[in-house]
Amino acid sequence: MQRFISAIALSMALAAPVLAQSYAVTNGRVVTNTDSGIIENGTVLVRDGSIVAVGGDVTIPVGTTVIDADGGWITPGIFAPVTQLGLIEVALEGSTNDTSADESPYSVALDVADSFNPAGMHIDSNRLGGITRAALYPGTGWNIFAGQGGLIDTSGSNTSLFETGSFVVADLSQSGAATAGGSRSAAWTYLDAAFADARGYPGRFSGDHQGDALNRYDAAALVPVVRGRVPLVMELDRAADIRRALRFRTEHAPMQLVIAGGAEAWMVADELAAAGVPVLIDPIRNLPSSFDALGSTLAGAQRLQEAGVTVAYTTQSADGYFNARLLTQHAGNAVAHGVPWDAAFRAISLTPAEIYGVGDRFGALAAGYTGDVVVWDGDPLEVMSAPVAMLINGEPTAMTSRETQLRDRYINITDETPFAYRR
Known part of the structure; x- marks a missing residue:
């Protein structure tokens, strides 16, 4: 399919004022992620950052900037549920890696919001893969707690971190067992003690007293988890460990639990479904x-x-700090192995938003949702398809990155140096 967006329309969109601006994305196959299903030859109307109408017969007001999908697909933005975008520039260069703090005296209280760089180079390249929203995950340091995660958009703006303290991450896998003292028993005992500290905060920390497992800062940070206000994401793969996590959840109600990893989660699928515990899984592991x-x-x-x-779905088998853009390919592989197309697409758009408590704002094309809209030149779960236009927060976003800028800068350079100096 010809990758075509009206040059006039797009230039008008990019030059338009931020406020009181309307966009109509037309002439495409609209994936709504709602009971409306897929609308053939549909239109999505966005005004002042929010979707106001979706359908096959939407009236486009005078003065609206029209973005022609040219028969392509129109979808909600992709929501990557596990990433480290904006936390790492070069993984092997410690000064650019803010994912974990092995030598810090704090753990739960560590907040990725303080390390996030909205100008991170990898954010743009992931946006070009259709990613409009992402969850930021801290990495574990000296104990089982990695810290607090947040939610971002991929616009690159200074306000792209739109929610902080969204969840807390803890590693209860074999690596968590190692940091807790050498066994899973040690890890679960530490977690029990940490919950007791948080339940006893602040009284337990009166005077100079500290908790059994946590200092006062970490205990305060764990209180929202203990009270069920934000989820605890447990990194687990083994079926036996997942069953232990389900028991822990029952013992510590009303805590919310999310399983990340879940290589053997299918072995306890009925128990997870009965408990209503979601799983973040890479379908190609x-x-x-x-x-x-x-x-x-x-x-x-x-x-x-x-x-x-x-x-x-996640991209756990790829590098999370730059390869979340492969999420559509991983979802496509899930379809190849039996998952219905609509369920696979939902697993990389609306479902992650719901897991993090923002499913009423992101992940669907319906009136009242934020205007995150992506235009694709083909089926977004096909490996050869790509986004050709995008709105984030109802505003057109440049389809450029450092890679595309370098390509454009050097693609037409003619080397006029003598032959001996060319390389």
Whole structure:
């Protein structure tokens, strides 16, 4: 399909004022992620940052900037549920890596918001893959708690971090066992003690007293988890560990639990579905990369879906700080292994938003939702398809990155140096 967006329309859109601006994305196959399903030859009307109408017969007001999808696909933006965008520039250069703090005396209180760089180079390249929203994950340091995560958009603006303290991450896998003292028993005992400290905050910390596991700062940061206001994301793969997590959740109600990793989650799918615990899983993990993941299978996502588990897809098998853009390919692989197309697309758009408590604002094309709209030149889950236009917060976003700028700068340079000096 010809990758075409009206040059006049797009230039008008990019030059338009921020306030009181309307855009109509027309002439495309609209994936709504609602009961309306897929609308052939539909239109999405966005005004002042929000969607105001979606359908096949939407009236376009005079003065609205029209973006012609040229028969392509029109979808909500992709929501990457596990990333480290804006936290790392070069993974092997410590000064540019703010994911974890091995030598800090704090753990739960560490907040990715303080490290996030909205101008991070990898944000633009992931936006070009259709990613409009993402969850930021801290990495574990000296104990099982990694810290607090946040939610961003990929506009690159100074306000792109739109929610902080959205969840707390804890590692209860074999690596968590190692940091807790050498066994899973140690990790779960530490977690129990940490919850007791948070439940006893602030009284337990009167005077110079500290908690059994946490200092006062970390205990205060864990209080929203203990009280069920924000979820605790447990990084787990082994089926036995997931069952232990479900028991922990029951013992510590009303806490919210999310499982990240879940290589063997399909083995306990019925129990996860009954408990209403969501799973963040990479649908293309199929190798026994550790003893925790011996049950990895390409059929895992389909089995969880069939059992009724709430599932969102990740790119765990790729590098999370720059390869969240592969999320549509991972979802496409899930379709190839039995997941219905609409369920797979929902798992990278609306479902992650719902897991993080913002599903009433992001992940669907319906009146009242934020104007995150992506135009694709083909099926977004096909590897050869790509976005050709995008709105984030109802505003057109440049489809450029450092990579495209370097390409454009050097593609037509003629080397006029003598032959001996060319390389």
